[in-house]
Each structure stands twice: as structure tokens, then as C-alpha cells.
Amino acid sequence: MLLSEIFDQLTYGELSQTILGGKAGGVIAQESYPAVISHINLGLTELYKRFPIKVREIEIQQYAAIGIYYLDSKYSTITGTATTKYLKDSATFPFKDDVLKVTDIYDKDGLALSFNDVNNITSIITRDYNSFSVPNPLDTVALTVEYRADHDMIDSAEIDPTTVDVEIPRSLLEPLLNYVGFRAYAANPPIDGIDRSAQYLQKFEASIARVTYLDLVNELERSNQKIWDNGWP
Numbered sequence: 001m002l003l004s005e006i007f008d009q010l011t012y013g014e015l016s017q018t019i020l021g022g023k024a025g026g027v028i029a030q031e032s033y034p035a036v037i038s039h040i041n042l043g044l045t046e047l048y049k050r051f052p053i054k055v056r057e058i059e060i061q062q063y064a065a066i067g068i069y070y071l072d073s074k075y076s077t078i079t080g081t082a083t084t085k086y087l088k089d090s091a092t093f094p095f096k097d098d099v100l101k102v103t104d105i106y107d108k109d110g111l112a113l114s115f116n117d118v119n120n121i122t123s124i125i126t127r128d129y130n131s132f133s134v135p136n137p138l139d140t141v142a143l144t145v146e147y148r149a150d151h152d153m154i155d156s157a158e159i160d161p162t163t164v165d166v167e168i169p170r171s172l173l174e175p176l177l178n179y180v181g182f183r184a185y186a187a188n189p190p191i192d193g194i195d196r197s198a199q200y201l202q203k204f205e206a207s208i209a210r211v212t213y214l215d216l217v218n219e220l221e222r223s224n225q226k227i228w229d230n231g232w233p
Contacts (some may be wrong), residue, residue: 004161014181034156043179059088062137071130171216175207
């Protein structure tokens with residue numbers, strides 16, 4: 001879906017009564033892009049938190065001296081600045097610090113490892129949203145980490161919305177628009193005693209509930225860094 005389509009919906013809908021909407025000119029003004037896009041970016045992240053829209057995989061090279069591993073671009077073999085670099089990404093697909101939640105970890109044969117099992121002393125345990133500890137790490141042995149990923153952030157300086165593809169299924173357009181309305185009115189006082197921000201937040205949650213009930217969202221993208229690194233077809 002193009003950013004321009006979302007802008008059109010907001011202009012004549014959720015933002016029509018705000019200075020951001022640009023209804024008089026029929027288009028959101030360029031000087032309003034940063035504010036509107038910041039709301040859209042936050043809305044997309046909220047939707048990616050609610051639904052498994054994007055799942056990615058990254059390969060990690062273990063080292064015996066390292067017990068805790070971080071999914072952080074400073075450990076990237078391509079762009080990292082750390083002394084030891086263990087995230088095996090590629091120049092074409094560099095790691096983007098887009099982790100929302102680690103979901104599974106696999107060995108070199110693709111078998112799922114014990115994960116977050118406090119009753120298993122050999123289990124890998126998450127320490128934070130983007131880090132985990134490995135008991136008895138082994139040199140030369142790689143792990144594949146599967147994680148829920150965030151969307152690619154839209155550049156707030158973008159000047160041509162007709163060329164920007166927004167990573168969202170159409171089933172989530174309505175909740176996204178409602179979220180932007182919630183954010184846009186959040187700093188404004190109630191109008192005639194009506195809190196528009198709270199209204200849009202309620203609409204957002206209701207939209208989410210309908211999408212969930214109808215089971216409209218599947219995993220849209222699964223990316224495997226290991227395949228990229230090894231050059232497999």
C-alpha cells in the first residue's frame with residue numbers, strides 16, 4: 001500500500017478537522033509530513049506488536065567466551081563496531097535493529113532448541129527483548145534466531161508519498177487510521193466536552209478486535225539471513 005493512499009484517507013477522514021489534514025487543499029501539506037509520518041510509524045509498530053506480520057531469522061556465530069548474545073547491529077559482521085561480531089548478516093540485507101520479540105532458536109540442523117524452559121539447565125534463556133544467554137556456548141557452532149520484526153520505518157523527510165510502499169495488509173488500514181487519529185488529537189483539549197483522542201483509541205481497539213475475530217492477518221514476510229549469507233537459491 002502506498003503512503004499516498006494512507007494520506008488520502010487521513011485527509012478526508014481522521015485528520016480532516018486538524019491542521020495536519022490539509023482538507024482545504026485536498027492533500028496533506030509537505031510541511032506536515034514529519035508529524036503525520038511519525039504518527040503512522042508509531043501506529044505501524046503498534047500493529048506489528050499485536051500481529052505476527054513479519055518474522056525474520058538471523059544467524060549467530062557462537063563463541064566459547066561469550067555467554068550472552070545481543071540482537072544489536074553493533075555486533076553485525078557487515079556494519080558492526082564491536083570487537084567481536086557474531087550477527088551474520090549481509091551487505092544486501094543488513095541487520096536493522098528491528099527486533100520486537102525472540103520467538104525461537106534453532107541449531108545448525110534446523111532443530112528447535114530448548115528455549116525459556118526454567119526447568120532445563122541447558123535451555124537458552126532470554127535476558128531482554130533482544131538478548132539471550134546460551135549455556136556452554138561452543139566455538140564454530142552457529143544458531144539461527146527467529147524473531148518478530150518491526151516494520152521498516154518511513155523516512156519523515158520523504159517528499160513523494162506516491163513512491164513509498166507501506167508494509168501493512170489492507171485488513172489493518174482501518175486500525176492504523178484510527179491510531180493516527182488518536183495520536184493527532186492526544187495533545188488537544190476536548191472539543192465541546194468530547195475527547196476525540198479517547199474516541200479514536202476506542203475505535204482502534206474495536207478495529208483490532210474485529211480483525212482478530214475474523215482472523216484476517218497471516219505472517220506476511222519470513223526472511224532467512226542464513227540463506228542470504230550462503231548464497232543459496
